[in-house]
Amino acid sequence: MTTDKTWAPLFERLRTTTGAGQEDLQALAALPIALRHYGENQAVLRDGEQPSDCCLIVDGFCVRSKTIADGKRQILSIHIPGDLPNLQNLHYATVDHDLVALSDCTLAFIGHKALKDLIAQRPGVGNMFWRDTLVDAAISREWIVNVGQRSTTSRLAHLIVELRERLRLAGRVIDDMFALPLTQEQLGEAMGVTSVHTNRILRDLRIAGVLELQRGTVRILNEHKLQELAQFDGRYLHLSPSS
Amino acid sequence: MTTDKTWAPLFERLRTTTGAGQEDLQALAALPIALRHYGENQAVLRDGEQPSDCCLIVDGFCVRSKTIADGKRQILSIHIPGDLPNLQNLHYATVDHDLVALSDCTLAFIGHKALKDLIAQRPGVGNMFWRDTLVDAAISREWIVNVGQRSTTSRLAHLIVELRERLRLAGRVIDDMFALPLTQEQLGEAMGVTSVHTNRILRDLRIAGVLELQRGTVRILNEHKLQELAQFDGRYLHLSPSS
DNA sequence: GCCCCGACTTAACATTTGTTGGGTGCGCCG
DNA sequence: CGGCGCACCCAACAAATGTTAAGTCGGGGC
Numbered sequence: 001m002t003t004d005k006t007w008a009p010l011f012e013r014l015r016t017t018t019g020a021g022q023e024d025l026q027a028l029a030a031l032p033i034a035l036r037h038y039g040e041n042q043a044v045l046r047d048g049e050q051p052s053d054c055c056l057i058v059d060g061f062c063v064r065s066k067t068i069a070d071g072k073r074q075i076l077s078i079h080i081p082g083d084l085p086n087l088q089n090l091h092y093a094t095v096d097h098d099l100v101a102l103s104d105c106t107l108a109f110i111g112h113k114a115l116k117d118l119i120a121q122r123p124g125v126g127n128m129f130w131r132d133t134l135v136d137a138a139i140s141r142e143w144i145v146n147v148g149q150r151s152t153t154s155r156l157a158h159l160i161v162e163l164r165e166r167l168r169l170a171g172r173v174i175d176d177m178f179a180l181p182l183t184q185e186q187l188g189e190a191m192g193v194t195s196v197h198t199n200r201i202l203r204d205l206r207i208a209g210v211l212e213l214q215r216g217t218v219r220i221l222n223e224h225k226l227q228e229l230a231q232f233d234g235r236y237l238h239l240s241p242s243s
Numbered sequence: 244m245t246t247d248k249t250w251a252p253l254f255e256r257l258r259t260t261t262g263a264g265q266e267d268l269q270a271l272a273a274l275p276i277a278l279r280h281y282g283e284n285q286a287v288l289r290d291g292e293q294p295s296d297c298c299l300i301v302d303g304f305c306v307r308s309k310t311i312a313d314g315k316r317q318i319l320s321i322h323i324p325g326d327l328p329n330l331q332n333l334h335y336a337t338v339d340h341d342l343v344a345l346s347d348c349t350l351a352f353i354g355h356k357a358l359k360d361l362i363a364q365r366p367g368v369g370n371m372f373w374r375d376t377l378v379d380a381a382i383s384r385e386w387i388v389n390v391g392q393r394s395t396t397s398r399l400a401h402l403i404v405e406l407r408e409r410l411r412l413a414g415r416v417i418d419d420m421f422a423l424p425l426t427q428e429q430l431g432e433a434m435g436v437t438s439v440h441t442n443r444i445l446r447d448l449r450i451a452g453v454l455e456l457q458r459g460t461v462r463i464l465n466e467h468k469l470q471e472l473a474q475f476d477g478r479y480l481h482l483s484p485s486s
Numbered sequence: 487g488c489c490c491c492g493a494c495t496t497a498a499c500a501t502t503t504g505t506t507g508g509g510t511g512c513g514c515c516g
Numbered sequence: 517c518g519g520c521g522c523a524c525c526c527a528a529c530a531a532a533t534g535t536t537a538a539g540t541c542g543g544g545g546c
Contacts, residue, residue, distance in 0.1 A: 048478075066388045069474040074391040076384045088381070091374035094486050096381055096479040123363065130373050131334035137380035138331070138339055141319045144383060145309045148317040148390045148435030152533085183493065192391030197533055199495060215542095231312040235291075236339040243337050395503085426523065440503055442525060 006033065006058050006108050009082030009170045016169065018131055019241035024124045031118060033108040038101035045086060045099040053109040054090065057083045060105030061181050065189065066097045075190035077139060078102075078163060078182075082170045087133050090115060103181040103216070131238075138236045147192045150231075152201050155191050157229035160211065160218060165234055176223070181216035249276065249301050249351050252325030252413045259412065261374055262484035267367045274361060276351040281344035288329060288342040296352040297333065300326045303348030304424050308432065309340045318433035320382060321345075321406060321425075325413045330376050333358060346424040346459070374481075381479045390435045393474075395444050398434050400472035403454065403461060408477055419466070424459035 007029050014020040035058070038044055044062060045051060057079055064076040064085060076097060079085045085099055090112060119126035142162070146155050163180065167173050184202065185195035193201075205211050210226050212219045220226055235243065250272050257263040278301070281287055287305060288294060300322055307319040307328060319340060322328045328342055333355060362369035385405070389398050406423065410416050427445065428438035436444075448454050453468045454461055463469055478486065 064384070066384070068388060068392055072392045074388040076387050088377040091370065091377050092481045092486060094478060094481070096481075097384065120366065123366070126369070126373075127334065130369075130376070133373070133380065134331040134334050134376060137376065137383060140380060140383040140387060141307070141309070141340065144319050144386050144390060145311060145317045147387060148432075149311055149315040184495095185493085189391075194534055195494090196496090196535080200533090203495080235337060238335045238337070238339075243335060427525095428523085437504055438524090439505080439526085443503090446525080 006035070006056070009058070009080075010056055010084070012171065013082045013169050014128055014132075017135070017239055017241065018128050020128055021124060024122055024128065027118060027122055028125060031110055031114050033110050036107050036109060038105040038107060040101065040103055042101045042105075043098055044101055044105075044107060045095045047095060047098050049095045050093045051086065051089055051095065053111050054084055054087055054115060055099075056108040056110065057081050057085065058106040058108050061102040061179070062105060062107075063100055063102055063182075063186070063190075064097050065100060073189045074192065075182075075186060077136070077143065078190070080163075080167055080170055080172065084129070084132060087129055087136075090129075102186070103179075135238050138238065142236050152191060152193055152197060153204065154229045154231065156187070156198075156201055156205070157210070157226055158232055159187075159190060160220075161226065161230040161232040162234070162237075164218075164220075165232075165237060165239075169239070176220040178218055179216055180213060180218045249278070249299070252301070252323075253299055253327070255414065256325045256412050257371055257375075260378070260482055260484065261371050263371055264367060267365055267371065270361060270365055271368060274353055274357050276353050279350050279352060281348040281350065283344065283346055285344045285348075286341055287344055287348075287350060288338045290338060290341050292338045293336045294329065294332050294338065296354050297327055297330055297358060298342075299351040299353065300324050300328065301349040301351050304345040304422070305348060305350075306343055306345055306425075306429070306433075307340050308343060316432045317435065318429060320379070320386065321402075321433070323406075323410055323413055323415065327372070327375060330372055330379075333372075345429070346422075378481050381481065385479050395434060395436055395440060396447065397472045397474065399430070399441075399444055399448070400453070400469055401475055402430075402433060403463075404469065404473040404475040405477070405480075407461075407463075408475075408480060408482075412482070419463040421461055422459055423456060423461045 011020070011025050014025065038060070044055065047066070059081055062079040062085060064079070065073050066076060067073045086095065089095060119129070146158050150158060160180070164173055164178055167178050172178060182190065184198045188195045188198040191198065202213055208225065209221050210229065211221055254263070254268050257268065287298065290309070302324050305322045305328060307322070308316050309319060310316045329338065332338060362372070389401050393401060403423070407416055407421055410421050415421060425433065427441045431438045431441040434441065445456055451468065452464050453472065454463050
């Protein structure tokens with residue numbers, strides 16, 4: 001079933017993180033959706049738009065970003081299959097950042113009206129989604145810590161460990177490798193440093209035998225050193241329904 | 244009425260930002276609450292706790308913060324009267340950061356159970372609060388931009404302009420002055436720089452005649468220069484129900 | 487198969503920010 | 517009323533990060 005593949009990563013996540021009920025998920029899967037494909041660097045949503053749908057990432061990676069007056073860009077979050085990066089537009093009209101496809105992406109669009117009707121009918125669905133947006137917020141707060149306080153090296157390590165954790169939930173980690181389709185410039189924009197500096201840090205990590213990043217794929221070489229750098233405490237991901 | 248004073252800043256904000264209905268607000272005001280006072284630097288919530296109430300800031304300032312392994316602290320958000328800084332615990336049990344009173348504070352505690360019952364009964368209340376947490380998240384995203392991309396000077400200007408905007412909603416700005424009861428060290432922790440550097444920036448701004456910060460009070464000296472530095476675009480605050 | 491473009495890589499130098507350590511002033515407590 | 521502690525303030529130096537400018541590499545289009 002196409003539908004199965006479409007909803008699978010989201011349902012997987014909701015089941016493990018919220019203990020979602022089968023009925024709520026079935027009701028969700030019954031919603032009408034529109035699939036669309038996006039290519040590398042294509043904008044899905046632009047700052048200022050007022051979308052009438054929420055989108056679900058079925059496959060591929062997207063990022064939220066903001067560009068300030070002098071042209072500098074900050075990446076705010078990285079989104080992977082199963083994420084709903086603009087649920088917030090259920091409650092306010094205007095997007096306040098860009099949403100850009102990093103790689104070839106498949107997105108499923110779900111109309112606000114259908115979603116709101118379903119939530120009115122099944123409060124459990126609303127609670128699941130509200131929770132989802134709250135975890136999204138918790139991830140943003142950790143992102144602030146990352147950019148504000150950690151050394152650039154730890155920052156990159158933390159970003160990588162968090163993403164791996166989230167990708168694992170979506171079944172997208174194989175052994176010690178996973179996709180990270182950001183250029184060094186984009187990684188820099190995520191960390192608040194320049195691409196030149198990102199390159200320095202990556203070289204250091206490579207030489208230190210911690211990890212390698214080649215053609216959009218990360219390979220962890222030394223898990224222990226990586227953990228030591230990242231000091232990752234995943235409680236903010238609230239992976240279990242009771243946490 | 245005590246109750247009036249307690250709910251006033253929240254209701255004020257909800258009315259202008261969400262167009263909240265009178266009935267929903269009355270139902271809220273009927274909830275049982277417990278008022279508690281906190282002193283400077285006193286923890287309201289600690290990382291790891293599982294609170295059974297949500298709190299409303301009635302008076303005073305609080306900050307969310309996280310401390311990392313090496314002892315460095317990042318301030319994640321500044322909260323003012325009318326804010327509900329831990330609504331997220333309605334949907335997950337564990338607090339993943341600290342909440343600390345910056346100054347003498349009055350907080351109103353509302354039990355999760357009472358709040359959930361009310362939301363089940365009146366979906367409009369749930370929608371209001373969901374929206375509130377989404378704006379909170381939008382503020383966190385802008386905070387990432389601030390820490391990641393703006394020069395320290397612009398960063399401070401932006402923080403000040405944002406806070407002034409939010410304080411205005413709560414009726415807490417008088418002429419060109421308002422309270423900012425953070426020490427230079429705390430301001431630094433909010434911006435991701437050291438207290439020494441914060442001091443440098445404040446001196447520069449004072450010498451340039453942009454603003455003064457004395458004993459927890461900001462005075463704007465040159466609105467035009469301030470705006471030029473801050474490049475503030477308040478759309479992310481979603482101040483009107485239709486935005 | 488060649489060329490061209492974008493990503494990566496690096497070095498030298500400039501600028502920003504952190505560190506250290508020492509001062510000043512004010513409010514609070516004994 | 518005196519001193520003690522904390523915030524503020526500042527300068528000299530150290531370290532991290534940005535800027536600029538070149539050169540390498542590899543994959544896709546002609």
